[in-house]
Amino acid sequence: MIVASLPAVAAAWPAGVLVAVGLFGLVIGSFLNVVIVRVPEGRSLWRPRSACPRCGAQLAWHDNIPVLSFLVLHGRCRSCRAPISWRYPVVEIVNGVALVSAYVAFGPTAEFLVAGVLLAALIVVMAIDLQLQLIPDVITIPGIVVGLLANIVTGHVSWLESLIGIVVAGSLFLTIILASGGGMGGGDMKLGAMLGAFLGWKALLFALFVAIVLGGVVAIALLSLRLRGRKDPVPFGPFLAIGGAMGLFWGARVFAWYAGGFGL
Numbered sequence: 001m002i003v004a005s006l007p008a009v010a011a012a013w014p015a016g017v018l019v020a021v022g023l024f025g026l027v028i029g030s031f032l033n034v035v036i037v038r039v040p041e042g043r044s045l046w047r048p049r050s051a052c053p054r055c056g057a058q059l060a061w062h063d064n065i066p067v068l069s070f071l072v073l074h075g076r077c078r079s080c081r082a083p084i085s086w087r088y089p090v091v092e093i094v095n096g097v098a099l100v101s102a103y104v105a106f107g108p109t110a111e112f113l114v115a116g117v118l119l120a121a122l123i124v125v126m127a128i129d130l131q132l133q134l135i136p137d138v139i140t141i142p143g144i145v146v147g148l149l150a151n152i153v154t155g156h157v158s159w160l161e162s163l164i165g166i167v168v169a170g171s172l173f174l175t176i177i178l179a180s181g182g183g184m185g186g187g188d189m190k191l192g193a194m195l196g197a198f199l200g201w202k203a204l205l206f207a208l209f210v211a212i213v214l215g216g217v218v219a220i221a222l223l224s225l226r227l228r229g230r231k232d233p234v235p236f237g238p239f240l241a242i243g244g245a246m247g248l249f250w251g252a253r254v255f256a257w258y259a260g261g262f263g264l
């Protein structure tokens, strides 16, 4: 079972363990910020050390503590007082919450690690797509392979369901791309295939359903509030990422419930 009732499972894990998992999630989130900035620029993730983009001052270890440093520095560079993006603490907190949720859902298992990797990748993709309207291949293409291999190892879904997920997502997005003539990009297709690999085709369908409904509602809201024009692109990656996270936690259950309704 993927998700038992949350309070019951949470009670099964000592608070100390959940706090430790959350803190680890914050630290990983801090690294995800580096990935979000450097991957689109094609820069190394390991060198040089992080520095202020305005004055170039290198960050000391105590300026690099997740969330806390941002609060202590009031969101400004220690040297030149240039504002630091609020994206940094938000990414750290979201990843911390994501990792704790994965632990509550899966416990100390290989599936928890896989879920943590998927959620971290989705956070990175979402942040980059929101900022630059692109979904980097260096994340999604290896993601397809990792998702398939992870399922072969853990058996969370069978390798066949994973493979079908890749094919279903790939062909669905290819059809949309060809039919719409540029309404959606190849990046969305590869992200969809990655979700198919990790989730299997059943949970993938739920993830796509969530993404399309959510994307439609937000697009209509942006249009009617005149925040976006009819011609402005609204990136689809963030909705796929949210749908993918929901598919991870609830997809199999929702599919079973839905299929059950039709006596399948």
Ligand SMILES: [Zn+2]
Pocket: 052, 053, 054, 055, 056, 057, 077, 078, 079, 080, 081, 082
């Ligand atoms: Zn500075």
